Amino acid sequence: MPTRPYWNVRRLVWLTGTALLIALASMLTAACARSGDTVGVSVSAINYTDQELNGFIFEQPGDDTKVAGGVPVRPFQGAGRMCCFSLPKTWRPGIKVVLRYDWWQGEDKPRQYITKEFEVPPYPDGQVGTLWALFYPDGSIEVVSSDFAPGHEKWPGKIKGGPTPTLEYGRKVWQEDYDQLAGLLPYCERLANEASEKDFQEEWTYFVDRRKQESTQFSGPNDPKFRELKAREGAECVSSLKERLTAMEKAKP
DSSP, rough: OOOOOOOOOOOOOOOHHHHHHHHHHOOOOOSSSSEEEEEEEEEEEOOOOOOOHHHHHHHEEEEEEEEOOOBBOOTEEEOOOOOEEESSSSSTTTTEEEEEEEOOOOTTTTOEEEEEEEOOOOOGGGGGOEEEEEEEETTEEEEESSOOOOOOOOSSSOOOOOOSOHHHHHHHHHHHHHHHHHHHHHHHHHHHOOOOOOHHHHHHHHHHHHHHHHTTTSSTTOOHHHHHHHHHHHHHHHHHHHHHHHHHHHHOO
16 A cells, blocks of 8 residues: 555755754754863764765774764755764864764665764864764865854854755655655545555554544444545545645746
8 A cells, every 4th residue: 555645745855954054053052061171062964965874973083982973864954963072172283083974875785884084173263062074065074063053154164054955956856755745646546436445454454553543433444434434535635635746846946
């Protein structure tokens, strides 16, 4: 049975730029913990590329037991803040960190980690902050510690803001989302007009599992009232999908 239309369809990536900057700005809070000459800072990443980052991890040079990070980062998006990584309170030359990361290759492909060592540049305004891994379209990577958000005039990254999806990528994501919705339409039309016995059985199994209390009103998949309900829901689904597809067609990048 197809994925149901009532569930989450991911938001189009090209609409998230402003929200991303707001989210990133809100993440830059006080450091996690302080001890001696070091401070525990959060870690994050920004993916400015059209490739999916499978994961990233910061390590202390020579000690792979002290790590922070790990989450994947979708194309043209930022990672959430994770705690914690130790950095000197006061910047000095020679502060080094190790970054281990890999790019998504597919479900059936082994992970191919890349490990690089970076020297952390001066902290903006001398204030230690979140440790960022910045992945750029030209293949370069920058590591900075900043208490300022992307978009701030003192942000130290070479791109002075959050990622902006390319038109090509926006169209690709739009097409994927559009095809996903359009692929649900035939099932909803069938449910509204001429559902098969198999369809009703599958709907009943799902109904009992997800709408258990409501299912007590019906005797089973052959109950005429249950079939009437499914036909109505199918018709509502068709109407909703057509409206959403029309709206997407008008907003096509």
